[in-house]
Amino acid sequence: MNRRNALKNLAVASGSIISLPAWMVSCGISDSDTHHSGFNEKEQKILASLADTIIPAGNTTGALSVGVDRYLQKFVDDCCEKPAQDNVKKQLSALNNAAMQEEELDFWNCSQEQREKHLLKFAGSADNDQKEFFTLMKSETIRGFNTSQKVMEDFFGYKVAPGHYYGCVPA
Numbered sequence: 001m002n003r004r005n006a007l008k009n010l011a012v013a014s015g016s017i018i019s020l021p022a023w024m025v026s027c028g029i030s031d032s033d034t035h036h037s038g039f040n041e042k043e044q045k046i047l048a049s050l051a052d053t054i055i056p057a058g059n060t061t062g063a064l065s066v067g068v069d070r071y072l073q074k075f076v077d078d079c080c081e082k083p084a085q086d087n088v089k090k091q092l093s094a095l096n097n098a099a100m101q102e103e104e105l106d107f108w109n110c111s112q113e114q115r116e117k118h119l120l121k122f123a124g125s126a127d128n129d130q131k132e133f134f135t136l137m138k139s140e141t142i143r144g145f146n147t148s149q150k151v152m153e154d155f156f157g158y159k160v161a162p163g164h165y166y167g168c169v170p171a
Contacts, residue, residue, distance in 0.1 A: 037073045038085070042106075046092045047072055049108035053115040054141045061154070063145050071144035072137070084136070091133035095122065 039047065048069035055063035063069070076088050098118050099107040107115060122134040145151060152158040 038077045039073055039089070042096070043089060043092050044069070044073065045106070045108040046096050049110075049115060050092075050095070050119070050137055051141050051144075053112065053119060054138055055145050056112060061150060063141055066145060066148035066150050068141055068144040068148070071148075072140055075140055075144070087129050087133060088136070091122070091130060094130070095119075 037044065048064060051063040051068045051072060055068070057063075057065055076085055080088070095118060096107045098121070099105060099110050099114070102118075103110050103114055105114075107118065110118070119134060122130045123138075125131055125134075146156075
């Protein structure tokens with residue numbers, strides 16, 4: 001083994017690791033969550049109000065306070081195929097249009113009861129795309145809520161490390 005080459009490689013690797021954070025900052029890369037949504041601002045508001053309608057905040061935590069709206073955006077952008085993404089955007093627009101026709105308000109400005117009424121129409125619709133949209137949004141809202149850190153820790157009592165392991169060696 002050639003010690004000089006080993007030491008040189010070790011020095012280069014150490015220098016690279018040390019300079020990596022500065023290089024990332026200079027390139028505009030951060031380690032924080034930087035998901036760029038495929039939804040425009042209007043669609044994001046409709047999606048947020050949809051999640052808030054399914055799991056509203058009351059005496060306990062609601063869907064918006066644990067970030068389910070951001071989860072839904074990331075889920076649709078990263079996990080759904082293009083036809084499903086297009087259907088979600090189409091149905092969000094249809095949901096807002098229905099609210100505009102009946103209530104003369106955008107979906108996110110409607111009351112909780114009005115939003116529930118519009119969502120229930122989608123659930124019982126004869127249009128298969130609207131039913132699939134409602135089923136997907138409802139199930140993923142519930143999943144996003146139930147798997148959020150706050151809900152897992154506060155309501156389900158989840159602990160990352162539940163306790164110390166005591167082996168069979170006397171203490």
